[in-house]
Amino acid sequence: ETGVTQSPTHLIKTRGQQVTLRCSSQSGHNTVSWYQQALGQGPQFIFQYYREEENGRGNFPPRFSGLQFPNYSSELNVNALELDDSALYLCASSLNSKPLLEQYFGPGTRLTVT
Amino acid sequence: AQSVTQLGSHVSVSEGALVLLRCNYSSSVPPYLFWYVQYPNQGLQLLLKYTSAATLVKGINGFEAEFKKSETSFHLTKPSAHMSDAAEYFCAVSAPVKAGTALIFGKGTTLSVSS
Numbered sequence: 001e002t003g004v005t006q007s008p009t010h011l012i013k014t015r016g017q018q019v020t021l022r023c024s025s026q027s028g029h030n031t032v033s034w035y036q037q038a039l040g041q042g043p044q045f046i047f048q049y050y051r052e053e054e055n056g057r058g059n060f061p062p063r064f065s066g067l068q069f070p071n072y073s074s075e076l077n078v079n080a081l082e083l084d085d086s087a088l089y090l091c092a093s094s095l096n097s098k099p100l101l102e103q104y105f106g107p108g109t110r111l112t113v114t
Numbered sequence: 115a116q117s118v119t120q121l122g123s124h125v126s127v128s129e130g131a132l133v134l135l136r137c138n139y140s141s142s143v144p145p146y147l148f149w150y151v152q153y154p155n156q157g158l159q160l161l162l163k164y165t166s167a168a169t170l171v172k173g174i175n176g177f178e179a180e181f182k183k184s185e186t187s188f189h190l191t192k193p194s195a196h197m198s199d200a201a202e203y204f205c206a207v208s209a210p211v212k213a214g215t216a217l218i219f220g221k222g223t224t225l226s227v228s229s
Contacts (some may be wrong), residue, residue: 055212058211
């Protein structure tokens with residue numbers, strides 16, 4: 001069984017640029033959630049996709065957007081990067097979006113904005 | 115709204131000592147609660163979860179947690195710490211978001227284990 005994978009591992013961007021982060025779900029999972037983890041903080045929910053539709057969103061501005069593809073892989077896009085966007089971005093997949101189900105996390109993408 | 119508070123950002127124990135990491139929750143609905151562990155430069159791994167089946171929940175690596183509704187707590191314990199337990203620990207609660215579910219995390223507790 002393949003776990004959740006994310007790419008790239010590390011990324012350095014300049015303020016104002018755009019970035020795309022990618023996530024492959026665990027086999028059989030149709031729900032993907034994205035989290036932002038700033039240094040020294042707990043992860044914060046960005047949004048969730050279920051069967052290619054946005055299923056819920058946290059308190060993040062519209063320049064954070066996402067996609068989920070028919071194979072349930074997902075992308076996180078961030079436009080007009082700001083210094084505060086520097087963080088570890090975590091993707092998590094689950095069998096569906098029910099609250100009692102475990103979310104399986106990938107290793108994350110470390111984004112640095114200079 | 116759902117939230118969790120982890121008391122103590124840093125806990126230090128000796129190898130073989132009891133580990134106790136504290137978590138209090140706030141929830142407007144019966145909560146589903148989780149403990150995750152994060153090793154340096156890695157993602158999060160589930161230690162255990164509470165889904166109302168039993169108040170004492172056993173997880174991986176010898177960890178367990180007890181749900182106490184009267185105290186709104188879900189503290190994580192391990193009888194005897196190992197060096198390999200040194201990591202960041204996060205308590206989380208499920209929260210409904212539109213049609214889906216988010217995990218709301220605490221700020222984390224760093225566990226250090228000395229020999």
